[in-house]
Amino acid sequence: MSSDPWGRVDETGTVYVRTADGEQVVGSWQAGSPEEALAYFERKYEGLVVEIGLLEKRVKTTDLSAKDAQAAIDHIREQVDAHHVVGDLDALRVRLDKLVELVEARREERKAQRAKQSDEARHAKEALVTEAEELSQSDQWRAAGERLRALVDTWKGLPRLDRKSDDELWHRFSHARSAFSKRRKQHFAQLDAQREEARKTKERLVSEAEALSNSTDWGVTAARYRELMAEWKAAGRAQREHEDDLWNRFRGAQDVFFAARSSVFAERDAEQSENLKLKEELAEEAEKLLPVTDLKAARAAFRNVNERWEAIGHVPRDARPKVEGRMHAVERAIQEAEEAEWRRTNPEARARAEGLTGQLQAAVDKLRGQVEQARAQGNNAKADKLQRELDGRQALLDQALKGLQEFGG
Structure with missing residues (x-):
């Protein structure tokens, strides 16, 4: 044992x-x-x-x-x-x-x-659903679309919840994505329609622009090109594959017209610059007629200068007011000399001037007496009223006396 x-x-x-x-x-x-x-x-x-x-x-x-x-x-x-x-x-x-x-x-x-993970997963999926529903109303098509795709990847990486909860959240998530996709599809369908309409409009504008490219009606055609450009901008963009080609044709037609116009205008500018020199010389010749001492000779000399002036063509627009102003100044001086001469040699006008002066002088004397009388009576309101009337008549009298002096009287 x-x-x-x-x-x-x-x-x-x-x-x-x-x-x-x-x-x-x-x-x-x-x-x-x-x-x-x-x-x-x-x-x-x-x-x-x-x-x-x-x-x-x-x-x-x-x-x-x-x-x-x-x-x-x-x-x-x-x-x-x-x-x-x-x-x-x-x-x-x-x-x-x-x-x-x-x-x-x-x-x-x-x-x-597991309960904690499930709770975290639920919150995470609810957050994804909330963001997806907000994105479903976005018009930032590219950014929102990319973000929604990223949300799907995030969703796939999360653990499943109980079947009922997971299905409900996925239904909302999927619905939000579908709503966004539907809106985006509608938007781009509408955009395609607008771009097709823009293409048709720009085709028409290009055709007209090309038809006008050889026009020599410079002013009218340039104005029409400006209108066409405004219509082009208002038409919006066509499809990308058409836009550049249409623009190149449209711009090319304008370039042909404006290049031709520039060439013609360059020749015209050179001619008008030469015309300006000639007119400046004539304006200087006319200015030597002043002051007018011999009216008849001055009038004849100015008529000769003016005839040569009229024979010269246009000058540059920006220089026109100054050079024409010089000629007009000489013309006005001669006209004023003529009027002064006429007044000196017109007895009827002198008589009318003397008669008017006499009438005004009598009225002034009478009003002056009435003013003094009103002051003496202490009626200052009446005196002030009469004084204003007297001042007006006195001004007319002074003007008439000045005119009478021009007759040498």
Whole structure:
């Protein structure tokens, strides 16, 4: 018979293990000595210890599922309960019980973690839905479209929720994307229609511009080109593949016309510059007639200068007022000399002037007396009124006297 603290072998070869509940039969050993029997079953016990140690490590350090961990615990517990080993079986049961508690704690942790992840995923998907619904009303077609595609990728990377919640949120998300796509499609369809209309309008404008390119009706045609340009801008853009070609044709037609006009105007400008020099010389010749001392000679000389002036063509527009003003000044001086001469030699006009002067002088004298009388009577209001009338008549009298002096009287 042989024994150790946890087991023994009796005379028949039966092996026992000691437990808190008393001895339990491990098995029968007939192949060798009792010591070898105990050593064999103790090694089997050490195997269970190692197996439990490995399972503890897996539960603590890996993502072993609670289900698989519990199955492994149950498998070891069956071996412990079978009493086919020699060792401290109660200690193994204690370790297995603690391992069950650990697995349960890990299960709760994972459950809480899954709940947290699910809650985070729900908030994340709700945020994606909210942003997608806002983007569905955007007119920033390129930026909003790219952002919606990025939101889809983000959605795919999030964990699924419960089926009902996930389906509801996905329905809203998908609806927002569809609404945006529908609006964008309508927008570009409308834009295509507008661009097609613009193309037709610009085709018409190009045809007219090309038809006008050889016109020599410079003013009318230039004005019409300005109108065509305004119509071109108002028409909007045509499709990209047509716009540049249409513009090149439109601009090319204008360039042909304006190049021809510029050439003609350059020749005209040269001619008008020469005309200006000639007219400036005539204006200088006319100015030498002033002051007028011999009216008849001055009139004849000016008529000669004016005839040569009229024979000369146009001058540059910006120089015209100055040079014509010089001629008009000479012409006015001669006219004023003629009028002065006429007044000096016209007896009827002199008589009328003298008569008018006499009448005004009598009226002034009469009013002056009435003013003095009103002042003497203390009627200042009447006196002021009469004084204003007197001032008006006096001004007329002064003007008439000045005119009379022109007659030499």
